[in-house]
Amino acid sequence: MALLRTVSGFLLGASALLLAQSLAAKAEDRALLVGIGTYESLPEDMHLHGPKNDVKAIEALLTGTLSFRPEAIRVLTDDKASREAILSSVNDWLIAGTAPGDRIYFYFSGHGLQVKDVSKDEEDGMDEALSTYDIKAGEADWTNVILDDDLEVLLEKMKGRAVTLVIDACHSGTISRALSADRLSGTSGARYLPRPFAKASKVTRGLRIDLGVIDKPAELTAGGVTAWSAAAPYQVAWDDVRLPIEDRHGVFTSAYVAGYKPSESDGNSNGLVSNAELFQYVTTKSKDYCSAQENCDNLDPQLESVPDTLGTSVAKPEPYKTEQTATVAGQQQSKPEPVYQEAKIDAGAAPVYVDANPVAAIGDIIGKADTGDVTVSLDTGPALKKGQAFKVSVTSKYDGHLVLLDVNDQGVATQIFPNEMAQKITPLSAGSTLIIPDDYYGFDFEADGSGENVLVAIVVSDDLDLRDVAPAAQGLNAELDARRKLSEIVAKLQKAWTGDTENRGLRWSLGTLKYTIE
Numbered sequence: 162m163a164l165l166r167t168v169s170g171f172l173l174g175a176s177a178l179l180l181a182q183s184l185a186a187k188a189e190d191r192a193l194l195v196g197i198g199t200y201e202s203l204p205e206d207m208h209l210h211g212p213k214n215d216v217k218a219i220e221a222l223l224t225g226t227l228s229f230r231p232e233a234i235r236v237l238t239d240d241k242a243s244r245e246a247i248l249s250s251v252n253d254w255l256i257a258g259t260a261p262g263d264r265i266y267f268y269f270s271g272h273g274l275q276v277k278d279v280s281k282d283e284e285d286g287m288d289e290a291l292s293t294y295d296i297k298a299g300e301a302d303w304t305n306v307i308l309d310d311d312l313e314v315l316l317e318k319m320k321g322r323a324v325t326l327v328i329d330a331c332h333s334g335t336i337s338r339a340l341s342a343d344r345l346s347g348t349s350g351a352r353y354l355p356r357p358f359a360k361a362s363k364v365t366r367g368l369r370i371d372l373g374v375i376d377k378p379a380e381l382t383a384g385g386v387t388a389w390s391a392a393a394p395y396q397v398a399w400d401d402v403r404l405p406i407e408d409r410h411g412v413f414t415s416a417y418v419a420g421y422k423p424s425e426s427d428g429n430s431n432g433l434v435s436n437a438e439l440f441q442y443v444t445t446k447s448k449d450y451c452s453a454q455e456n457c458d459n460l461d462p463q464l465e466s467v468p469d470t471l472g473t474s475v476a477k478p479e480p481y482k483t484e485q486t487a488t489v490a491g492q493q494q495s496k497p498e499p500v501y502q503e504a505k506i507d508a509g510a511a512p513v514y515v516d517a518n519p520v521a522a523i524g525d526i527i528g529k530a531d532t533g534d535v536t537v538s539l540d541t542g543p544a545l546k547k548g549q550a551f552k553v554s555v556t557s558k559y560d561g562h563l564v565l566l567d568v569n570d571q572g573v574a575t576q577i578f579p580n581e582m583a584q585k586i587t588p589l590s591a592g593s594t595l596i597i598p599d600d601y602y603g604f605d606f607e608a609d610g611s612g613e614n615v616l617v618a619i620v621v622s623d624d625l626d627l628r629d630v631a632p633a634a635q636g637l638n639a640e641l642d643a644r645r646k647l648s649e650i651v652a653k654l655q656k657a658w659t660g661d662t663e664n665r666g667l668r669w670s671l672g673t674l675k676y677t678i679e
Contacts, residue, residue, distance in 0.1 A: 429524025580636025
């Protein structure tokens with residue numbers, strides 16, 4: 162009898178294993194694309210023309226660059242995108258159809274809005290929400306919408322997957338009290354629904370800045386979510402009204418799709434388009450559009466993820482062709498080609514790719530181009546001998562707070578500034594040169610090690626507190642992980658600035674200098 166129980170237990174265990182393997186075999190990458198331009202109960206002037214084209218562009222991106230199988234993509238548009246249809250597709254298609262390690266991609270193009278918070282978990286008393294085809298105006302608020310609370314519950318169930326959330330809509334923290342339906346309508350291209358019966362009043366600026374449809378970004382991004390939003394919570398996302406009506410796209414979606422091409426956004430020309438490079442590209446394109454439109458004050462796309470993802474590729478990099486260079490002896494020698502390596506950001510999520518060269522990867526992490534606004538130089542020139550004394554000079558076109566890092570080819574960073582030896586040094590003044598070390602330090606820098614290094618100078622013009630990521634106490638002493646430290650700094654620089662009356666992106670500049678030690 163004991164033997165029988167053992168055999169039965171074995172068979173039951175084997176059956177469970179086979180069932181688990183069968184379920185795992187059915188799991189796969191999944192995408193859900195939602196585009197809503199027409200609405201059951203909204204007037205025609207609140208309809209949008211871009212969403213139907215947006216979902217086609219995203220679908221082509223997924224099946225092409227991102228290697229999703231066509232049958233792994235579900236598309237809901239207009240009357241197919243009711244509240245029930247969207248939520249059931251997220252549950253049955255995205256969550257039940259995937260397992261840890263798979264990719265999930267959720268895209269929404271349409272109106273964003275706000276409704277009164279009934280769960281009492283919002284500081285401003287309002288819930289951000291996504292519109293649905295069957296949205297309705299109640300006596301005082303919208304009904305049949307998808308709340309940020311709804312999405313947070315669903316995203317929690319996706320832990321362990323590599324989740325990309327892309328929202329081409331807006332979710333303003335205060336704009337619903339500032340703009341009326343008369344000013345915002347579908348014909349003007351605004352992707353925002355003011356609250357029913359809202360009346361225009363003096364425009365106020367919100368102090369609450371978080372991801373448009375996620376109130377707890379830290380918890381969710383730590384679980385594997387990378388979330389893109391077309392605008393900061395106090396801003397309006399737009400259809401591109403420069404295009405003919407039938408050809409319109411969301412301004413954000415158009416830039417986001419184009420930015421996947423290395424020819425468009427690969428700032429350091431290593432063939433890898435990183436999240437930071439794509440973010441910088443869509444930000445630039447969004448601001449270009451906004452500056453040419455009368456009703457667009459500011460447009461700052463948002464990226465929420467763990468800092469470590471900034472330097473990772475948005476897609477698997479294409480193989481490189483080796484270039485040939487002639488040596489002095491006339492022989493052909495292969496130029497080293499970029500090498501990528503797999504990285505794991507989350508234990509259960511799909512692998513990502515980074516440039517294996519820590520110095521080359523700096524551009525991927527920062528994303529922003531060195532436009533000469535900050536100049537970095539060595540008094541000895543860029544070629545040093547081991548043991549040689551040197552000084553670093555930094556000059557900025559703008560006032561600001563300096564963070565200066567030295568990164569070697571082993572991926573180790575030293576924070577040169579700020580440091581505790583320079584406590585009396587004031588912030589940089591425009592046009593003035595800061596020399597490190599000066600006589601106040603009482604010592605010289607000496608070149609150590611060998612190989613290629615890069616100095617990275619970041620000057621932040623806004624009064625942003627960076628002490629949590631670049632404390633003076635770690636200056637000149639600690640050996641830092643260059644990728645992680647730079648990622649932490651840049652992640653803070655990507656946040657929207659609300660420290661004055663003009664809500665906008667943070668103002669910061671970059672300067673770099675490569676040098677060698679022999």
